[in-house]
Amino acid sequence: xxxxxxxxxxxxxxxxxxxxxxxxxxxxxxxxxxxxxxxxxxxxxxxxxxxxxxxxxxxxxxxxxxxxxxxxxxxxxxxxxxxxxxxxxxxxxxxxxxxxxxxxxxxxxxxxxxxxxxxxxxxxxxxxxxxxxxxxxxxxxxxxxxxxxxxxxxxxxxxxxxxxxxxxxxxxxxxxxxxxxxxxxxxxxxxxxxxxxxxxxxxxxxxxxxxxxxxxxxxxxxxxxxxxxxxxxxxxxxxxxxxxxxxxxxxxx
Amino acid sequence: xxxxxxxxxxxxxxxxxxxxxxxxxxxxxxxxxxxxxxxxxxxxxxxxxxxxxxxxxxxxxxxxxxxxxxxxxxxxxxxxxxxxxxxxxxxxxxxxxxxxxxxxxxxxxxxxxxxxxxxxxxxxxxxxxxxxxxxxxxxxxxxxxxxxxxxxxxxxxxxxxxxxxxxxxxxxxxxxxxxxxxxxxxxxxxxxxxxxxxxxxxxxxxxxxxxxxxxxxxxxxxxxxxxxxxxxxxxxxxxxxxxxxxxxxxxxxxxxxxxxxxxxxxxxxxxxxxxxxxxxxxxxxxxxxxxxxxxxxxxxxxxxxxxxxxxx
Ligand SMILES: Cc1cc2nc3c(=O)[nH]c(=O)nc-3n(C[C@H](O)[C@H](O)[C@H](O)COP(=O)(O)OP(=O)(O)OC[C@H]3O[C@@H](n4cnc5c(N)ncnc54)[C@H](O)[C@@H]3O)c2cc1C
Ligand SMILES: Cc1cc2nc3c(=O)[nH]c(=O)nc-3n(C[C@H](O)[C@H](O)[C@H](O)COP(=O)(O)O)c2cc1C
Ligand code: FES
Numbered sequence: 001x002x003x004x005x006x007x008x009x010x011x012x013x014x015x016x017x018x019x020x021x022x023x024x025x026x027x028x029x030x031x032x033x034x035x036x037x038x039x040x041x042x043x044x045x046x047x048x049x050x051x052x053x054x055x056x057x058x059x060x061x062x063x064x065x066x067x068x069x070x071x072x073x074x075x076x077x078x079x080x081x082x083x084x085x086x087x088x089x090x091x092x093x094x095x096x097x098x099x100x101x102x103x104x105x106x107x108x109x110x111x112x113x114x115x116x117x118x119x120x121x122x123x124x125x126x127x128x129x130x131x132x133x134x135x136x137x138x139x140x141x142x143x144x145x146x147x148x149x150x151x152x153x154x155x156x157x158x159x160x161x162x163x164x165x166x167x168x169x170x171x172x173x174x175x176x177x178x179x180x181x182x183x184x185x186x187x188x189x190x191x192x193x194x195x196x197x198x199x200x201x202x203x204x205x206x207x208x209x210x211x212x213x214x215x216x217x218x219x220x221x222x223x224x225x226x227x228x229x230x231x232x233x234x235x236x237x238x239x240x241x242x243x244x245x246x247x248x249x250x251x252x253x
Numbered sequence: 254x255x256x257x258x259x260x261x262x263x264x265x266x267x268x269x270x271x272x273x274x275x276x277x278x279x280x281x282x283x284x285x286x287x288x289x290x291x292x293x294x295x296x297x298x299x300x301x302x303x304x305x306x307x308x309x310x311x312x313x314x315x316x317x318x319x320x321x322x323x324x325x326x327x328x329x330x331x332x333x334x335x336x337x338x339x340x341x342x343x344x345x346x347x348x349x350x351x352x353x354x355x356x357x358x359x360x361x362x363x364x365x366x367x368x369x370x371x372x373x374x375x376x377x378x379x380x381x382x383x384x385x386x387x388x389x390x391x392x393x394x395x396x397x398x399x400x401x402x403x404x405x406x407x408x409x410x411x412x413x414x415x416x417x418x419x420x421x422x423x424x425x426x427x428x429x430x431x432x433x434x435x436x437x438x439x440x441x442x443x444x445x446x447x448x449x450x451x452x453x454x455x456x457x458x459x460x461x462x463x464x465x466x467x468x469x470x471x472x473x474x475x476x477x478x479x480x481x482x483x484x485x486x487x488x489x490x491x492x493x494x495x496x497x498x499x500x501x502x503x504x505x506x507x508x509x510x511x512x513x514x515x516x517x518x519x520x521x522x523x524x525x526x527x528x529x530x531x532x533x534x535x536x537x538x539x540x541x542x543x544x545x546x547x548x549x550x551x552x553x554x555x556x557x558x559x560x561x562x563x564x565x
Contacts (some may be wrong), residue, residue: 036523044307044470044519044523045320045522212314215521215525217283218281220322221275221312221324222311222322
């Protein structure tokens with residue numbers, strides 16, 4: 001894959017676009033890529049990053065990442081024209097068939113959980129599904145892609161300090177506005193998704209999980225999470241290969 | 254015969270490369286990526302009698318040139334391995350080294366007895382060295398008498414040759430190696446992971462939920478090389494070497510130290526195609542360096558016939 005651009009778009013948030021044959025396989029929103037950030041053994045492991053947008057015709061894929069730790073900082077130093085070692089698309093994304101034409105999907109994202117919702121929203125809109133977005137950030141400086149989401153449908157933004165949009169968490173907004181919807185899609189910190197589930201109690205809901213990964217393909221058992229209401233204590237799912245997106249009620253939130 | 258073919262107790266290998274236990278699952282994921290028939294053998298994930306969930310997450314953390322893991326021997330249990338995983342692998346013409354674990358001698362014996370009856374299991378790898386489980390695991394691997402007694406019991410129960418996988422977390426690894434050889438081990442696997450730990454600066458707590466984990470990857474290669482160098486001079490059974498192998502050159506180094514085959518672990522996470530790539534690279538490097546057969550290199554770093562021709 002060849003990097004086409006890599007630039008900062010918000011506080012610590014970078015947008016990277018690259019091109020290559022692999023892009024033609026990236027049709028499912030919510031899937032992720034396993035990216036090698038350097039050629040050396042430090043850092044050793046790949047980094048899982050969600051697919052944020054895809055242009056199948058131009059064979060371009062966009063990711064958004066927060067440059068915080070060692071690996072993502074290295075990624076932020078990559079230049080246009082550099083090649084990128086990408087494994088993917090991996091995992092199972094958001095099921096598009098779970099919502100039909102004319103229904104309303106609500107997409108709720110927190111921070112760096114927001115990127116996969118963008119490709120999802122684009123595809124839902126194409127299928128004539130009505131979309132509502134609720135995007136939660138810490139402050140105005142951390143906010144990204146608000147305009148892009150607004151172009152696709154109704155978009156509410158919340159910030160913890162109130163510097164942009166509604167003051168509070170996405171759940172405070174939900175409590176206050178009580179938005180109507182048919183299907184819920186969400187990605188963000190597990191605490192956030194748990195609070196959303198409790199408050200909204202959706203009939204149909206899909207949650208995207210994060211877990212520390214080794215292989216990213218289902219071989220190492222690093223990324224497992226226990227299933228809900230399992231009396232045996234043995235049942236699990238792998239976030240990398242069974243997820244990262246799971247339907248309501250499968251994983252213990 | 255191919256320059257890379259290696260014949261070891263129970264393992265008739267096209268080449269000396271096998272994926273290491275725990276780093277390849279039961280092969281399914283990698284079978285989607287390449288033809289497993291290319292591999293010399295496959296070491297499957299540790300199998301215990303009962304199904305195990307393992308440790309809480311996060312289970313892995315990065316370290317310079319390595320990683321820590323505390324998976325906790327998660328596996329689907331003996332019955333599922335025999336009925337679901339091994340039949341899948343039997344579609345391939347690759348010998349299987351079945352890594353087994355337990356908490357008591359009887360557990361190991363029962364697993365060995367049954368798994369060694371599976372048609373495609375041609376050898377057992379006795380895991381007496383997992384640092385990530387409270388009971389059993391490493392305690393079997395740190396005392397020469399206990400290790401020897403367990404080896405003997407498993408040897409009696411197994412229908413196939415038994416390799417004992419040694420822990421590096423001991424003060425004298427040769428002592429354990431000699432003890433298990435005397436107890437009847439057909440070969441050794443070395444090394445398992447080194448016990449390690451990382452602490453997060455923000456939370457001021459260990460990064461891994463289990464607190465400690467096993468260190469693997471390039472960072473441990475010198476430790477493994479040293480141990481194989483020492484042990485191979487003391488035992489006459491073959492050694493499957495492992496620890497940080499990422500390239501064909503690493504493989505040559507292991508052979509020079511005294512290994513007769515190698516396993517590739519963590520590198521599979523960094524590059525899932527690494528095993529077939531190393532095999533191809535090995536073919537090239539052997540011709541380039543005019544090595545007649547890879548077995549010519551075994552232990553050459555300490556045997557008198559040392560030849561300096563290997564440096565590039
Ligand atoms: C399925 C999935 C999708 C993701 N999508 C995105 C995305 O689109 N954009 C984005 O910015 N981040 C995303 N993340 C989180 C991202 O993987 C981590 O922020 C990143 O790996 C941190 O790497 P680092 O080198 O900066 O941090 P370091 O702290 O230096 O990393 C050390 C180790 O911890 C792991 N790690 C650290 N944080 C996480 C985390 N939150 N989840 C999993 N592993 C972690 C790293 O992979 C690495 O192995 C995603 C995670 C998962 C599991
Ligand atoms: C995630 C992970 C899981 C492992 N699981 C097992 C296991 O189940 N049984 C075992 O004997 N060794 C296990 N190991 C140890 C490896 O087989 C190998 O001995 C070790 O990782 C050193 O090789 P490497 O540096 O190439 O990874 C595991 C290692 C890792 C990284
Ligand atoms: S990261 Fe290896 S199983 Fe999911």
